[in-house]
């Protein structure tokens with residue numbers, strides 16, 4: 001496969017045979033969701049894109065990552081029990097990107113913009129528009145939500161999937177903040193970060209159709225039990241659903257998800273994570289849903305359990321916010337009967 005000048009991809013990547021993959025490994029035209037809106041034009045784009053395996057080097061043309069860039073397995077991680085069964089939530093949503101030439105310092109006199117491109121553009125986009133599902137928020141009109149001081153704090157501490165930038169010099173952080181608030185810096189500062197990387201990518205763009213559904217065949221979010229003793233899959237079920245699709249008779253598709261599971265001694269597997277704002281308990285032997293409850297905001301976190309005076313509780317942080325779900329800040333605890 002041809003690559004960009006200066007890049008030398010390895011001819012292959014290590015591909016383990018076991019454990020059996022818990023997501024599909026390639027996305028091509030035939031994997032297009034049969035009910036995707038504008039299917040024909042999507043198929044045309046896929047035909048022209050670089051796709052077909054999980055390890056395709058990015059090029060100047062649209063390159064598709066599948067099962068995705070932040071999952072497959074996502075930040076919530078997995079749970080395991082003593083029998084050696086691993087329970088792993090995952091997502092399978094095509095993500096596209098491509099490489100573009102990075103403006104050099106000369107081409108781009110505003111050094112601060114260059115600092116932005118270097119540090120922030122990969123997630124928040126070259127034009128600061130974020131990505132369209134809101135997992136990387138837009139920074140356009142940031143002044144309507146935050147003041148510069150709050151952004152300074154955010155850059156120092158990070159938040160959720162937003163990394164901390166405490167490692168870059170303070171004057172560079174200040175210049176970036178000026179830039180995103182559209183303030184002209186008092187003087188140009190030269191970056192101390194010597195990066196001669198000639199390219200940047202156009203963001204992690206999850207690929208949805210016009211109706212907001214992933215363009216791939218469901219499931220889009222899954223929960224899988226893998227027997228680590230044999231490497232074989234024990235069961236796999238969708239994680240989450242779009243109620244309006246289920247109501248139409250489509251079997252639960254799973255949704256994009258963030259957050260891990262909790263497995264109990266008594267054989268229950270608790271997980272929220274899904275975009276539909278539910279927390280569920282699955283039978284760890286079969287993957288059957290035994291209980292579910294609607295949360296006030298999506299629980300993009302891992303549940304924990306504790307007991308007080310002999311009564312056991314399950315608690316989950318409900319922050320929502322990502323994936324175009326509403327934001328909140330509540331902890332919800334459920335008591336086991």
Ligand code: HEC
Nearest residue numbers: 119120123135136137142145151159160161162163165176
């Ligand atoms: C690895 C991806 C990534 C990088 C790189 C990154 N961010 Fe973020 N950023 C995020 C995510 C994800 C959020 C949402 C965090 C949350 O609330 O969970 C975020 C949130 C923000 C917010 C708050 C937006 C709002 O509406 O509340 C600001 C401001 C911000 N980032 C600025 C920056 C700046 C400036 C840089 C570069 C110095 C940067 N980010 C680099 C991923 C990133």
